[in-house]
Amino acid sequence: MFNRGPSHALRRLVMQPLWLPVLITMTALISSMTVLVFIIYGGLNRVAPLYTHAKHVAELRSVANTIEHDREEQRLPSPATARQLNELTQGTRWFAPRTRTWLEQAAAVLRDRNRPKDQAIDHALQCLRQAEQAENAISLGMIEKAYDAARRALQLALATLIAFPLLVIAFLYGLHGRLVAPLGRLADMLTMLAERNYQPLEERGTTPTLRPLLSSYNQLVARLELLEERHADRERELSAAVDEAMRSLLLTHSALTRAERLAAAGEVAAGLAHDLRNPLAGIRLALHNLESDSTDPDATARLQLVGGEIDRLVDTLNGHLDRVRHRPEARSTIRVDEALRNTARLQGFHFGDKVRLHVRAPEDLQCRLPETGFRHTVLNLMNNACEALGNAGGEVRISAEVRQRELHIIIEDEGPGFSPRLLTSGPRAFVSEKDRGTGLGLTTARRFAQECGGRLELSNLESGGARVLLAIPYGSEVGITPEPISHLAQ
Structure with a gap:
């Protein structure tokens, strides 16, 4: 009879004011989280090369310190130091354009056996120091840029963290007007239903938010009113059925009373039948004697007829007794x-x-x-x-x-x-x-x-x-x- 129930209307009532603010809130939250993730990711991308470069510069400084220590000890650099210098020269990415050239020169000087030992070590140390200074200068500039970027990211994150709660508060304030008020109206309507007030509500002039609910409410009221009428009809039918059952019960009681009276009468009849059989037998014997002594044919015939009826009465009494004993004739x-x-x-x-x-x-x-x-x-x-x-x-x-x-x-x-x-x-x-x-x-x-x-x-x-x-x-x-x-x- 009805295509939409009150639960459907209630869902529409709740979802209609909720879906837009919730969608906007979720979009803002996801956007904020995305911005923060990109900020963190960008910071990591800036810090990771600096971290790797700092490790390489530290290795370069360690090689330079080792060579200087070997010079103080009046000995040539060890093969391990030379191998470490070759690794820094070939497998490391440097920021300064001439760092790799200086490292190659230092390695070549150390391999040259024709040059004096002190001169070769001094020249290698000079190349290493120049490379370290060039890399530190470039690294310092990159660190300053990374610092500026991190400061801007922090400001953006703080702005996001401040703006997001404000946006949520604004949306919740908007939800208060679109959700709480309709729910209050719904509570009033449910109170009317609890009082069995099935009067429909006027749909014209209401807000679009409440209009679907009012339409479903009016359908619900019509259905409840119909069910109430059917319930009243059912109560009347049940009342009539109860009255009919009471009448049947009274008739059954009357029938049982009558059956008891019949049973009592049957017992009395059985007793009378038992008591009357002997006198009737005496009367029948007297009639038989009268028939034997009678000389009038008409009187004899009448006596025989009466005797036959007495015999029938005896048989009737016996039949009543047999019926009491449940033995049919x-x-x-x-x-x-x-x-x-x-x-x-x-x-x-x-x-x-x-x-x-x-x-x-x-x-x-x-x-x-x-x-x-x-x-x-x-x-x-x-x-x-x-x-x-x-x-x-x-x-x-x-x-x-x-x-x-x-x-x-x-x-x-x-x-x-x-x-x-x-x-x-x-x-x-x-x-x-x-x-x-x-x-x-x-x-x-x-x-x-x-x-x-x-x-x-x-x-x-x-x-x-x-x-x-x-x-x-x-x-x-x-x-x-x-x-x-x-x-x-x-």
Whole structure:
């Protein structure tokens, strides 16, 4: 979004006032050092020949002193002295033009054996003295020139040493105005940022030194303001997420509380099932005795029907106990039409003539299901439909058919129908719209459908009344070919 950051602008701010004075200072320093080096080098070039010449003059004086000493001792110069004189004559560079000639004459005189000894030595000494005087005279002039040059070099070095600090002080004074003031302005801007004051600064009317920094600062302010807005949005999102997590936690807590209530109810139901099995066994035995003593076929049939329901109740209680022990009920092949009609007849005995139950199901419809659970589920659904009619009574329609490899049990009534809340949230345990209801009937039916791999659907009819669909997968191992059957059992 931005091509240049504040660090770039800060570097430009610092480097812009620094580069020119620093460059000039470094140039002056290097120039001063160069001048001093050349002065020293020139002085060495002037002193080095004088030093060498002084050594040669000293050697020349030493030879002259040796020859004079030999004369005092009344002896000829030694071969070493003659060889040293020859070396000075041939390998030495002299300042005076005639020095080499005088040295050659002195050497020749000393080699001449025809001349008297004293005369030869005097002549050689005279040549050596003349050469030494000539060289000393020239050397003195050169020393005076070297002295003058060294004095001028010293003056120049002193002037350089005095001028360089003054130049540095002047440059530092210039840097104070170009560096300290911008840095102070930068400190003020950073203080504004620390206080979250994201107001941009005016760039017009500012010095060129500060203008790049102000431009980068304004870009930084815009970016920080955008990041601040994003941060606020992120905080709102996190707050909403925390609120949602709290709601989920409360719902989870409610679900756990409900699960605890269901677990407690299950324990109570298991205890009741265990306590009711023995009385039901006694009732079943009494009904069996009544069946044996009865001579009325209709009474016998009713007693058998009641006995079958008692057997089913016992099986239901055993099923509840098995469910507590986590042992699901085994599946068996049942006739769906017979189970529906028998359940409808029991509901007819319970509700009397005010409720009319109509069952429509193929007579050869069979399916492998947990029989006790299926009968108990159908009984709960029929009982809810009959109770929904109230004292006015009405009609309850029960039908069974196979659609798309599913067994559909449909129960419709003419009551007020399900409430919108129940249709939206679904059945829940211990939540019922009836005065003395528990909500366990629909909850148990839905759990049975889910355990069988099916579903329970609740809806309302357009003409009024409720509609319950119990859909269970229809196994291919027990298949039939359904045919329309108009038989209705009441």
